[in-house]
Amino acid sequence: MAIRIQFTKSFILLGLVLALALSMVFASFGKKAEASVSWGQExxxxxxxxxxxxxxxxxxxxxxFDASGYTQFVYKKSAAKISLPRTSKDQYKAGKTIxxxxxKEGDLVFFNTNGKDVSSVGIYLGxxxxxxxTPSKGVSIQSLDTTYWKDRYVGAKRFLEQ
Known part of the structure; x- marks a missing residue:
């Protein structure tokens, strides 16, 4: 009789450990995952x-890269996997006006650097x-506050879901 009780206690203990392990595994199912970064950050x-x-x-x-080739490359290579038109002028025609x-981070900002129409683009960082x-600096971080870019700013477009 003592062997039978000891076997039953071991069996119950094993069952409780298994139930606890399963509850921990399935506790996260049904919960909505929260992303730690946005598409813009990506x-x-x-x-x-x-x-x-x-x-x-x-x-x-x-x-x-030229400016539009760069934005096209980055958007396609990033986790967003978005295909942009090839030229800055065509990129400006697409997307949602902002x-x-x-x-927001990841939006495209457009400029008239040739005196005629949209001719350059960049990715907003915040x-x-x-x-x-740019021809003089290659890929570099710039400021919208400088006179050069402020005077040539045309507008912004959003291609990413926020």
């Missing part, structure tokens, strides 16, 4: 990886900073 982190890459007219790869005061490609 895009801007990808963009920063190429700081210092050289400028190349018509360039679309790490050996050399007021400057509503800019705090009036953006990352773009």
């Amino acid at each position: 895009v801007t982190e990808e963009a920063k990886r190429y700081i210092g890459s050289p400028y190349k007219w018509g360039g679309t790869a790490t050996k050399g 007021a400057t005061k509503n800019l 705090k009036n900073k953006f990352i773009t490609v």
Whole structure:
């Protein structure tokens, strides 16, 4: 009789341990996962990886970018996996128009640098900073507050779900 009681206690203890383990495993099912970063952060982190890459007219790869080739490359390479049109002018025609005061990380900012129409683009980083490609600096972080960019600013577009 003593053996039978000891076996039953062991069996019950094993069952309780198994039930506890299963409850811990399944406790997270049914809960909504929360992302630690936004799509905008995904895009801007990808963009920063190429700081210092050289400028190349018509360039679309790490050996050399132009501004729209850079934004197209970054958006496609990032976790967002978004295909943008090739030129800054066509990128400006797409996406959702965003007021400057509503800019969020990952939005595209557009400029008229040729005196005719939209001719340059960058990726907004926050705090009036953006990352773009220029012939003199390659991929670099710039400020919307500088006279050069402020005078040439055309607008912003959003391609990412927030």
